[in-house]
Amino acid sequence: MKEGTILKLGLTLTAICLAAAAALAVSYRMTKPTIDARARADKLEALRVVLPAAAKFSDRQSGPEIDYYEGRDGSGNLVGYAFPGEAKGYSSTISVMVGVDPEGTITGIKILEQKETPGLGTQAVDVPASRTFWEALLGRGEKGPAGRPPFQEQFAGKTASQLQVVRGKSEDKIEALTGATITSRAVTDAVKESLQTFLKQQKRI
Amino acid sequence: MIRQFTKGIFQRNPVFVLLLGLCPTLAVSTSVGNAIGMGAAATFVLVFSNLIVSLLRKLVPNKIRIPCYIVVIATFVTLVELVLEAYLPDLNASLGLFVPLIVVNCIILGRAEAFASRNAPLVSVVDGLGMGVGFTLALTVLGTIREISGSNTLLGLELIPNFSPAMIMILPPGAFLTIGLLLGLFALLRSRREKGGVSPAGEGS
Numbered sequence: 001m002k003e004g005t006i007l008k009l010g011l012t013l014t015a016i017c018l019a020a021a022a023a024l025a026v027s028y029r030m031t032k033p034t035i036d037a038r039a040r041a042d043k044l045e046a047l048r049v050v051l052p053a054a055a056k057f058s059d060r061q062s063g064p065e066i067d068y069y070e071g072r073d074g075s076g077n078l079v080g081y082a083f084p085g086e087a088k089g090y091s092s093t094i095s096v097m098v099g100v101d102p103e104g105t106i107t108g109i110k111i112l113e114q115k116e117t118p119g120l121g122t123q124a125v126d127v128p129a130s131r132t133f134w135e136a137l138l139g140r141g142e143k144g145p146a147g148r149p150p151f152q153e154q155f156a157g158k159t160a161s162q163l164q165v166v167r168g169k170s171e172d173k174i175e176a177l178t179g180a181t182i183t184s185r186a187v188t189d190a191v192k193e194s195l196q197t198f199l200k201q202q203k204r205i
Numbered sequence: 206m207i208r209q210f211t212k213g214i215f216q217r218n219p220v221f222v223l224l225l226g227l228c229p230t231l232a233v234s235t236s237v238g239n240a241i242g243m244g245a246a247a248t249f250v251l252v253f254s255n256l257i258v259s260l261l262r263k264l265v266p267n268k269i270r271i272p273c274y275i276v277v278i279a280t281f282v283t284l285v286e287l288v289l290e291a292y293l294p295d296l297n298a299s300l301g302l303f304v305p306l307i308v309v310n311c312i313i314l315g316r317a318e319a320f321a322s323r324n325a326p327l328v329s330v331v332d333g334l335g336m337g338v339g340f341t342l343a344l345t346v347l348g349t350i351r352e353i354s355g356s357n358t359l360l361g362l363e364l365i366p367n368f369s370p371a372m373i374m375i376l377p378p379g380a381f382l383t384i385g386l387l388l389g390l391f392a393l394l395r396s397r398r399e400k401g402g403v404s405p406a407g408e409g410s
Contacts, residue, residue: 008266009266012269013272013276028287031288117376129361136362179372
């Protein structure tokens with residue numbers, strides 16, 4: 001191959017790559033503000049869900065063991081803390097946000113990220129639809145506001161010692177999802193471990 | 206021109222006839238919503254990569270055409286990813302890894318190499334659109350069957366109250382069962398029409 005040809009090939013490829021890079025740079029700049037705003041909104045939404053009593057949240061406070069957020073009500077009283085946790089699930093790392101009141105009782109949890117088996121592990125984030133397909137097709141039934149996933153709702157009002165997964169019905173423990181015991185345990189472990197770490201850290205301060 | 210569009214849907218349907226792009230087809234067809242989202246994203250990439258490849262077909266030296274096509278395709282996929290992340294985060298979360306993997310979806314490189322690099326821009330766009338619609342339809346058929354039989358829902362809404370669906374249908378084995386039956390059905394229909402003609406061969410996966 002002549003040197004001239006190699007040069008020509010290289011230059012053509014360079015030109016195409018440059019054009020592609022320019023196009024991507026422009027679109028990255030255009031979408032970045034929206035993506036960042038959404039990430040912030042998601043975080044705030046998670047804090048609201050896990051600590052419903054709080055009206056305002058502090059910035060992320062760094063602790064020696066675990067970072068946390070402080071939640072205060074309208075008049076500035078401390079109503080609780082929120083902190084992240086994670087554990088290995090069946091097919092992904094599950095990350096959660098946990099909210100507790102100052103006494104250490106869980107006020108709520110929210111699964112932030114998971115890639116569990118669709119239809120099994122993902123039941124942890126599923127909200128049952130309030131109406132059936134046929135009702136929707138005929139325009140009957142209320143669409144209703146999207147509720148919270150029942151699996152995650154179980155955690156509210158529990159303390160660290162009650163975080164045990166059981167099969168079947170239970171009043172004071174965590175009921176496992178049908179066919180997704182590993183996911184149920186992983187979520188519970190993520191909550192329990194981060195809660196224990198946080199409480200230990202609080203005692204020391 | 207119309208034939209160039211419809212061939213992607215019937216005679217040369219990328220999934221059912223050419224057997225291209227089976228990996229994303231099997232993976233994301235767990236529900237109708239996912240199927241349509243994936244189909245739309247792939248169609249967008251297919252149309253624009255066909256257009257650009259066709260425009261560049263006389264400028265790009267033969268020796269480096271494949272790297273050039275890949276750069277063009279990768280650019281559009283990254284664009285789609287940014288747009289999904291910014292404006293459709295729920296869909297982005299459920300499609301997950303399969304959006305970046307559109308880059309290596311053989312339908313797209315296949316059409317760039319086999320069609321767009323040899324034809325005028327307009328007809329290449331039509332070809333891309335037809336193939337994209339064919340891909341989307343195939344995904345939707347699979348998604349509908351799997352969502353109804355595996356989750357007892359359609360578009361997330363319950364179909365039959367108090368009915369326990371066949372979980373296997375939304376798991377990977379269900380994908381293989383469904384596509385196997387559909388491919389058999391398609392082959393049967395075609396061989397009926399050709400009256401004893403040879404069964405058409407796929408072009409690799």
